[in-house]
Amino acid sequence: MSSLHRPGPWDVRRLPRAEGKNFLVTGGNAGIGYFVAEQLAGTGAAVILACRDTVKAEAARVSIRARVPGARVRHIRLDLADLSSLQASADALELERLDAVVCNAGVLLDEPPRRETRDGSELMFATNHLGHFALIWWLAPLLTATPASRVVTTGSFTAKSECLDLDDLQSTRDYRPKRTYARSKLAQMLFGFELDRRLRAAGSTTLSVIVHPGGALDSLTPSRPPVHVRTSGERLRGLPAALLLQSKEAGAWPAVRAVLDPSVRGGQLWGPRVFGIRGLPALEPVRGHLADTVLAARLWAATASLTGLDPSSNLR
Structure with a gap:
């Protein structure tokens, strides 16, 4: 895994041009994913929004344009909760090259009851982790055929304080929505780190980079009607929080930098500069559970068993 280094200067308002490149953003129709897509579109690249709701995706496309x-x-x-549909989604790209995929889409349930997918997996774990794991299996040939392509996985700072229970990945014994969500994001991040190790071992030029948006609130996020509309009242109520947190527009910055910055390396973690909660994108040390290579390898094996797929077999 890459160590900390001094990256070059970066201006979130003056992004490098990326004409001729193709970027895929899962969940690009709303929230942070929308702003990742909007900012990447400003570079001249072709951006594909991969979304479950095509009506919302079209609204996002119109807003960006x-x-x-x-x-x-x-x-x-793209419905990450339906593993059987992912091959069709990958085929629908109809691309000869894919320069980056931002694994951003996610589900956060606020309260019980525990919900399952059609396959019988807990919904948040299935969507946030299993779905992206399987998607990368289908995209791996396209990514590894594109020199210096990138897989950018969006985690959460809440995952840093969680522990992963490999004996209860589906939260069947003690389901608590916020903890289950944080564990699903921890699984995503561990996947991103393990993916990069396997890419390096395979001699691939594809990089796997992990990011998180810090604390990003709708009340601090600029309007993008009809995708997101912030009222004057919401804006005023959100002002005190701006001292500690940030908008979802700013929350997109680490992922955008991970896609575009040539100084970014595989196996790195990027997040907001100020206490990992707000500010410009900065490189963070990888510590604790995130640095546990044994845990990551065991999670990879468990995930491959649950999905019936193993991206390692497609890495070159």
Whole structure:
């Protein structure tokens, strides 16, 4: 895993051009994913929004094109909770090269009861982790055929304080929504680190980079109607929180940098500069459970068993 280094200067408002490149953003129709897509579209790259709700995806596409003249944006349907549908979603890309995929889509349930997918997996774990794991299996040939492509996995700072129970990945014994969500994000992040180790071992030029948005609130996020509308009252009520937290527009910055910055290396963790909660994107040390290579390898094996897929077999 890459150690800390001094990356070059980076201006979130003056991104490098990326004409000719293709970027896929899961969950690009709303929240942080929307702003990742909007910012990447401003570089001249072709951006594909991969979303479960095609109506919301079309609204996001229209919004991006209204703000970024000439933006090359389209969308495909992607339901990460339905593993059997992912091959069709990957085929729908119809690309010869894929320069980066941002694994951003996620589900956060606020209260019980525990919900399951059609396959019988806990919904948050299935969508946030299992679905992205399987998606990368289907995208691996396209990614590894594209020189210096990137897999950017969006985790959460809440995952840093969680522990992963490999004997109860589906939260069947003690389901608590917020903890289950944090564990699903920890699983995602561990996957991102283990993926990079396996890419390096395979001699691939593809990089796996892990990011998190810090604390990002809707009340601090600028309006993008009809995708997101912030009222004046919400804006005023959110002002005190701005001392500690940030908007979802700013929350997108670490992922955008992980996609575009040539100084970014595989196996790195990027998040907001100020206490990992707000501010410009900065490189963070990898500590605790995130640095546990044995845990990550065991999770990889368990996930491969649950999905019936193993991205390692597609890495070159």
